[in-house]
Amino acid sequence: xxxxxxxxxxxxxxxxxxxxxxxxWSGAVERVRSLSNAESIMPEPYVVSETARPSTAPExxxxxxxPEQAREFTPTERQALYDVINARRDVRNEFLPDPVDPAxxxxxxxxxxxxxxxxxxxxxxxxxxRDAARRRAVHAAFEAANAEAEAMFEGEKRSHYAALKLxxxxxxxxNIAVTCDRTRGGKVVLGRTHNRDMDLYSTVCAVQNLWLxxxxxxxxxxxxxxxxxxxxxxxxxxxxxxxxxAYLCVGHIDEAFAQPELQARGWRKRLDLDxxxxxxxxxxxxxxxx
Amino acid sequence: xxxxxxxxxxxxxxxxxxxxxxxxWSGAVERVRSLSNAESIMPEPYVVSETARPSTAPExxxxxxxPEQAREFTPTERQALYDVINARRDVRNEFLPDPVDPAxxxxxxxxxxxxxxxxxxxxxxxxxxRDAARRRAVHAAFEAANAEAEAMFEGEKRSHYAALKLxxxxxxxxNIAVTCDRTRGGKVVLGRTHNRDMDLYSTVCAVQNLWLxxxxxxxxxxxxxxxxxxxxxxxxxxxxxxxxxAYLCVGHIDEAFAQPELQARGWRKRLDLDxxxxxxxxxxxxxxxx
Numbered sequence: 001x002x003x004x005x006x007x008x009x010x011x012x013x014x015x016x017x018x019x020x021x022x023x024x025w026s027g028a029v030e031r032v033r034s035l036s037n038a039e040s041i042m043p044e045p046y047v048v049s050e051t052a053r054p055s056t057a058p059e060x061x062x063x064x065x066x067p068e069q070a071r072e073f074t075p076t077e078r079q080a081l082y083d084v085i086n087a088r089r090d091v092r093n094e095f096l097p098d099p100v101d102p103a104x105x106x107x108x109x110x111x112x113x114x115x116x117x118x119x120x121x122x123x124x125x126x127x128x129x130r131d132a133a134r135r136r137a138v139h140a141a142f143e144a145a146n147a148e149a150e151a152m153f154e155g156e157k158r159s160h161y162a163a164l165k166l167x168x169x170x171x172x173x174x175n176i177a178v179t180c181d182r183t184r185g186g187k188v189v190l191g192r193t194h195n196r197d198m199d200l201y202s203t204v205c206a207v208q209n210l211w212l213x214x215x216x217x218x219x220x221x222x223x224x225x226x227x228x229x230x231x232x233x234x235x236x237x238x239x240x241x242x243x244x245x246a247y248l249c250v251g252h253i254d255e256a257f258a259q260p261e262l263q264a265r266g267w268r269k270r271l272d273l274d275x276x277x278x279x280x281x282x283x284x285x286x287x288x289x290x
Numbered sequence: 291x292x293x294x295x296x297x298x299x300x301x302x303x304x305x306x307x308x309x310x311x312x313x314x315w316s317g318a319v320e321r322v323r324s325l326s327n328a329e330s331i332m333p334e335p336y337v338v339s340e341t342a343r344p345s346t347a348p349e350x351x352x353x354x355x356x357p358e359q360a361r362e363f364t365p366t367e368r369q370a371l372y373d374v375i376n377a378r379r380d381v382r383n384e385f386l387p388d389p390v391d392p393a394x395x396x397x398x399x400x401x402x403x404x405x406x407x408x409x410x411x412x413x414x415x416x417x418x419x420r421d422a423a424r425r426r427a428v429h430a431a432f433e434a435a436n437a438e439a440e441a442m443f444e445g446e447k448r449s450h451y452a453a454l455k456l457x458x459x460x461x462x463x464x465n466i467a468v469t470c471d472r473t474r475g476g477k478v479v480l481g482r483t484h485n486r487d488m489d490l491y492s493t494v495c496a497v498q499n500l501w502l503x504x505x506x507x508x509x510x511x512x513x514x515x516x517x518x519x520x521x522x523x524x525x526x527x528x529x530x531x532x533x534x535x536a537y538l539c540v541g542h543i544d545e546a547f548a549q550p551e552l553q554a555r556g557w558r559k560r561l562d563l564d565x566x567x568x569x570x571x572x573x574x575x576x577x578x579x580x
Contacts, residue, residue: 065554067384067545070508071377073370078506080367081374085401085499087361094357111375113563115498118515120552122561127568134570149483161480179572190451190557191515193439197490198515201535204494205501208405209375212502216368218360225408225481225488237572245491255357262410264355267480271412273403278417280424282469282527 084216090261091220092165095172095251104217105174111213112178117202119190123182124203124245127236129175134235138247139169141231142224149226164265167224172249177232178207183241203245210248220253374506380551381510382455385462385541394507395464401503402468407492409480413472414493414535417526419465424525428537429459431521432514439516454555457514462539467522468497473531493535500538510543 073081109126117123129135146166153161169175180203192198211221224247232244257264278284363371399416407413419425436456443451459465470493482488501511514537522534547554568574 065547065551065556067547070384070510070543070546071373072508073374073377073506077370077373078503080363080370081502081506082397082401083361083367084363084371085404085503087363088404088406090406094360107372109563109567111372113561113566114375114378116378116380116501116513116550120550120558120560122566125566125568125572127570127572129570131570145484149480152478152483164480166481185558188442190439190454190552191456193442194435194517195515195519200487200491201494201497204491205498207491208495208498211406211495212371213368213375216363216371218362220360223406225485226483228484235571239572242572253360256360257355257357260406260410261355262480266355268410268475270410271403273399276403276412276415277399278415280417280419280421281525282415282417282529282532 084212087256088211088215089220089256091172091222091249091253091256092168092261093171094220094253094255095168095249096254097171097173098252100174100219100250100252104219108210108213108217108219112206112210115202115206115209117205118192118198119185121185121189121192121199121202123180123184123199124206125179125181125242127177127179129177129236130173132170135169135175137235138175138227138232139167141227141235142167142169144231145226145228160265160267164262164267166226168220168222168249168251169224172220172222172251174250176210176248176250177236177244178203178210178246178248179236179238180243180245181241182243200243200245207246207248214250218252219250220256222249223247224249374502377546378501378505379510379546381462381512381539381543381546382458382551383461384510384543384545385458385539386543387461387463388542390464390509390540390542394509398500398503398507398509402496402500405492405496405499407495408482408488409475411475411479411482411489411492413470413474413489414496415469415471415532417467417469419467419526420463422460425459425465427525428465428517428522429457431517431525432457432459434521435516435518450555450557454552454557456516458510458512458539458541459514462510462512462541464540466500466538466540467526467534468493468500468536468538469526469528470533470535471531472533490533490535497536497538504540508542509540510546512539513537514539 105128112124112126113122115124129138150158150161180200182199184199189199207223211223214221227247229244232238232247236244238244260270262268263270395418402414402416403412405414419428440448440451470490472489474489479489497513501513504511517537519534522528522537526534528534550560552558553560
């Protein structure tokens with residue numbers, strides 16, 4: 001089923017003119033093209049989906065942009081979101097060898113690209129790694145780092161750690177490195193002056209969108225963080241201004257854990273949400289018993 | 291409509307015994323309770339939703355945990371997820387004064403708590419800020435920082451910046467500070483040995499889940515990052531081991547921008563996704579023209 005169609009379920013979308021009396025999409029593109037924008041990078045805006053089409057066309061530096069009536073979601077649509085959120089897992093071993101259909105992968109990357117970003121910086125890139133030799137080298141980098149990580153644990157905990165499978169680098173047919181270009185958007189980025197890491201956080205938002213979209217498509221995703229950062233930078237030829245935020249293993253799954261795998265395997269328990277909620281200020285020494 | 295019900299749309303859920311021949315939920319709780327787990331914090335696992343119930347009960351340090359048949363999502367459910375992802379906005383000015391229903395807020399926080407976390411660390415806390423005096427103090431902290439931020443821009447860009455509304459701290463009836471306890475889970479956390487910031491990234495995943503759930507519920511969310519960090523730490527009484535990751539303004543909306551507000555207002559354009567995708571290794575000097 002093509003992205004964008006869900007016959008009979010969505011309220012008819014309001015066209016721009018219904019609310020704002022403004023212009024057509026092509027007219028909007030022309031106006032956006034004509035904008036002088038010091039931070040502008042691409043010749044015209046990329047449209048994630050129909051819902052992202054501008055209904056209010058910038059006329060100048062301070063365009064009369066206006067919000068529209070907000071799309072409402074039905075209880076059934078909300079439930080679909082909650083079901084995806086709760087079915088999402090960090091997958092290590094359930095990957096099937098089947099390749100990921102390009103159209104499906106595109107939908108998943110579009111979802112990532114629709115993430116929020118500080119100052120609309122969109123600092124992310126997506127490196128699709130299928131080459132077997134490169135994935136073997138990445139796996140070797142994991143093995144080296146994992147030996148160091150295992151040595152951090154003692155006794156029973158170390159043997160428990162050693163028994164856990166923590167990556168699907170070679171089993172998954174596709175790996176995706178999600179990176180953050182710390183220099184994108186120039187020296188000054190709106191919203192980043194007082195927290196330089198907002199661009200990294202924006203990139204993580206893209207990762208979470210990608211993860212949820214993948215799960216809804218029947219794809220598992222596993223985030224591998226057990227690497228010496230420099231090993232991966234070398235293997236992916238990352239320039240100095242680019243940081244690796246997430247190394248993801250991606251592939252079809254037909255099985256998944258009903259709870260987080262580390263919980264199912266007795267590594268660590270789910271915390272009580274009530275113990276994590278506070279009113280107006282921090283309460284207690286550290287909120288959840290450290 | 292209560293969370294969990296979507297009559298007639300979901301495939302019947304597999305009960306644990308169908309696949310694993312294992313135990314009932316209450317039996318699972320008993321076994322989990324009986325676990326000795328060095329990192330264990332709460333007396334029993336918190337259950338996010340029916341789908342999160344453990345079907346494989348840990349018997350010991352290395353339980354025979356097994357995955358189940360994976361929940362499949364229909365094209366209609368996938369479309370609901372994509373529509374929420376594409377309708378989500380960073381809201382500054384569209385907040386309505388109506389209070390947020392506690393049950394709705396609970397569903398949104400449960401979605402955040404269902405986020406992935408490194409080593410199942412769950413390092414987040416949620417500080418719900420409704421007190422008007424405290425929000426006025428937070429707003430004053432924003433004003434001070436924003437004057438510094440505005441001064442970073444020059445000429446036309448500065449006047450454009452000055453014309454943007456960048457927060458809804460007082461207009462939104464609820465603010466939520468999402469924090470990260472850097473010490474939760476003890477000295478050694480699985481997956482964090484080689485990247486100490488994985489706990490911050492986990493917390494951002496919770497923020498993105500919260501943001502999407504809120505949008506599906508008809509709530510707008512705005513992430514305010516224009517603060518001197520120490521000002522907010524003082525106002526929220528954060529202990530040294532706790533970092534503020536996101537300060538969110540939350541409230542009902544009946545209007546929303548059809549595209550990111552900074553795009554609608556001509557501040558910055560949507561990048562072309564094709565320019566952000568690479569194969570096997572970094573290509574080009576910086577991937578999207580800096």
